[in-house]
Amino acid sequence: MSSLASGLHRLRRSPWEVVLSALVSCGLVLFSQLAVATVPRFFPSLSLLAMLPVAGLVFLAAIVVGRFWRRFIGVAASAPLFVLFNVLFMWGVYIFVIRGDTSSLLDMLINAECALLLWGLYRILSGDPGIVAYESSFLEEAGCNDFVDAICSSEKHPSLSRVRHCNSCKANVRGYDHHCPAFGNCIGQKNHRLFIALLTGFVVAESTYTMCSTKYITRCINSGTIRTENPLSLNMVIGTMLFSVLQVLWQVVFSFAVSCS
Structure with missing residues (x-):
């Protein structure tokens, strides 16, 4: 049995259930990201720092609404797929909106980081924890x-x-440490280092994305073209930047707690 088949076997789901779960997880990502993108739309006078707690509340509200929606249609979402689609969504916003304002070196760095995150997610989902x-x-x-x-x-x-x-x-x-719903596997003797490396990778990649998106927003403001930018694109950049900062904050706290345990 291949590593991927072993990972799917642990999930105890049929291929059809996996497809439905993927669709629900993708819809939940789109809904939550679009919800966060409404923060700069409805609160344009707030600074980015002041938008941060508002974005956190909006994201939590979107997750709660999504949970009720999933229960209503009777299909469970997948936490690993939710993480995967969030990475793909932010990568897409970077490629189609932000990339033009990024240096070649930084462009190679963030693309490599996103690719490594996808590889790490596959490895930890399909690998043997021990x-x-x-x-x-x-x-x-x-x-x-x-x-x-x-x-x-x-x-x-x-x-x-x-x-x-x-x-x-x-x-x-x-070497059981805990079961990680976000990565869809137990964290044990064989994958504990990969788990720590993946957490660190998320922090680094999201920090890099925050830096790139901040440069894009600053360029729009300084050049006076912020009013001529596509409102949806600009709001998505601000929304994903706020989401990245929120992710970094809790991941740093979680990584510190794990290292101290």
Whole structure:
């Protein structure tokens, strides 16, 4: 079984359910991003800093509305696909709107960062976090009779230490830290470094996007062309910039908490 098939198997979904979930997740991303883009439209007199908490409230409201919508149609969204489509959406705004005001070096950097994020999402979704199959050969090697005996004797057998059962993945994972809904997999012994690297990658990529979008907005203001810019494009740039800043803030806090745990 390939790594991708293994990842889909852990999700316990049929191909049709995955397609429906993808459509719902894509719709939720579009709805939430467009909702955040209304902040500069309806509050043009606010500074970007003052728009930040408003954007946070609007985004949370959009997620709540989206949750009721998903329950109404009876289709579950996918958190990993939600993350994936957000990356693709912001990458699209960069390519079609912001890219012309970005230097060649910075352009190569942000495109490489986005590509690496997509690769990292695939790897952590489809990879093995350290799943332990308590088969007869494994138990015989550890000198245990059954699963209960293996857990109870974990102090005598270091190979069985920190093995925990994940109810979401229905698997026993060595070095279990937590189940990450956003990445669709457990975080264990084999993918903990990838998890930290991916979190860092998101912070770096979103910070780079914030810098590029800020330059675009500053150029529009300084050149006096802000009134001639496409209002939808400009609002999308401001909205995605606010979203990126919000993402960076909580990811930095989360990464600090993980490193201290």
